[in-house]
Amino acid sequence: MFLGIRRDEIKILLHRLSQNSRDNFARVELRPMFTELTCNILMRMVTGKRYYGEDVDSEEAKHFQKIMRGIFELARASNPGDFLPLLRWVDFGGYEKKLVKLNREKDVIFQGLINEHRSPDQGLVNKNMIDHLISLQKSEPEYYTDEIIKGLALILIFAGTDTTATTIEWAMSLLLNHPDVLKKARAELDTHAGKDRLMEESDFPKLQYLRSIISETLRLFPATPLLIPHISSDNCQIGGYDIPRGTILLVNAWAIHRDPKSWKDATSFKPERFENEESEAYKLLPFGLGRRACPGAGLANRVIGLTLGLLIQCYEWERVSEKEVDMAEGKGITMPKRSGNLLSKSPQHFYRHPQG
Numbered sequence: 001m002f003l004g005i006r007r008d009e010i011k012i013l014l015h016r017l018s019q020n021s022r023d024n025f026a027r028v029e030l031r032p033m034f035t036e037l038t039c040n041i042l043m044r045m046v047t048g049k050r051y052y053g054e055d056v057d058s059e060e061a062k063h064f065q066k067i068m069r070g071i072f073e074l075a076r077a078s079n080p081g082d083f084l085p086l087l088r089w090v091d092f093g094g095y096e097k098k099l100v101k102l103n104r105e106k107d108v109i110f111q112g113l114i115n116e117h118r119s120p121d122q123g124l125v126n127k128n129m130i131d132h133l134i135s136l137q138k139s140e141p142e143y144y145t146d147e148i149i150k151g152l153a154l155i156l157i158f159a160g161t162d163t164t165a166t167t168i169e170w171a172m173s174l175l176l177n178h179p180d181v182l183k184k185a186r187a188e189l190d191t192h193a194g195k196d197r198l199m200e201e202s203d204f205p206k207l208q209y210l211r212s213i214i215s216e217t218l219r220l221f222p223a224t225p226l227l228i229p230h231i232s233s234d235n236c237q238i239g240g241y242d243i244p245r246g247t248i249l250l251v252n253a254w255a256i257h258r259d260p261k262s263w264k265d266a267t268s269f270k271p272e273r274f275e276n277e278e279s280e281a282y283k284l285l286p287f288g289l290g291r292r293a294c295p296g297a298g299l300a301n302r303v304i305g306l307t308l309g310l311l312i313q314c315y316e317w318e319r320v321s322e323k324e325v326d327m328a329e330g331k332g333i334t335m336p337k338r339s340g341n342l343l344s345k346s347p348q349h350f351y352r353h354p355q356g
Contacts, residue, residue: 034165163223212274225254
């Protein structure tokens with residue numbers, strides 16, 4: 001579902017990259033492009049609209065972009081009140097006031113989108129998530145109020161944008177620091193997708209090494225290193241520790257993924273460890289496990305897989321200098337790179353000689 005949207009937006013990214021380079025290597029900053037890519041995919045799935053891109057210039061889009069920037073900035077901020085509740089009365093940095101203001105503006109935008117899609121004059125051909133939720137609202141109004149619809153839409157957009165974009169950036173950084181892995185991934189694409197057409201999502205199950213690269217990226221740099229907070233529903237005991245009912249629990253996936261007792265050469269980037277997927281994959285939990293696992297894991301893997309595969313297939317990539325890409329981690333609810341990547345790329349067959 002929504003395959004056409006994912007494919008369209010990734011191809012827009014590829015064309016955008018081709019505009020400043022035809023035959024020679026050119027420098028490019030990928031972080032903002034990945035964020036725009038993932039946000040546009042999710043916004044089109046949820047609302048049917050694109051809010052980023054050179055062709056987008058509406059006031060509504062500009063306002064939405066401003067709100068998104070504000071939310072991500074607040075997510076990266078360190079609030080003393082989170083650690084000493086007494087300090088919440090002071091509101092250091094004005095974080096609470098900023099959040100309340102952003103929440104108000106965000107609510108206005110999404111209520112407007114719901115009203116727009118509820119209009120009988122809308123006449124949409126391609127139904128999106130809001131349309132489906134509005135149709136459910138007619139039959140089960142108590143379960144699908146406007147507040148619930150807005151909440152579901154926001155969860156998908158804000159949970160999926162930064163995490164997916166961050167993972168693609170980590171993967172590209174790792175590949176630039178390990179050109180042998182990049183070369184092997186390109187050879188696999190040439191074998192299974194060929195050189196006469198672009199990779200499709202249907203090729204992904206055959207691209208075992210590409211899947212291993214993604215798994216190894218998620219092992220070393222899980223987008224949410226502490227996963228999502230959970231609350232114990234009853235008194236229990238874990239590893240000899242008594243956990244009272246109502247305790248907030250955080251799973252340190254970052255530490256689990258780098259535990260030398262569980263992983264050989266735990267801090268090294270070795271996609272080959274996942275070539276026999278059943279032997280190692282059960283220890284991997286970037287999306288959590290069980291009934292409380294991230295419901296967006298399937299979508300994230302599709303977007304990451306198709307984006308990464310096409311970037312490898314369509315372009316040659318190099319570091320801008322002999323110095324390795326900085327892999328230091330930044331701050332935030334997600335785990336971004338501390339600094340963006342300035343990469344050098346040259347188009348391969350598909351974008352060196354575009355047809356039409």
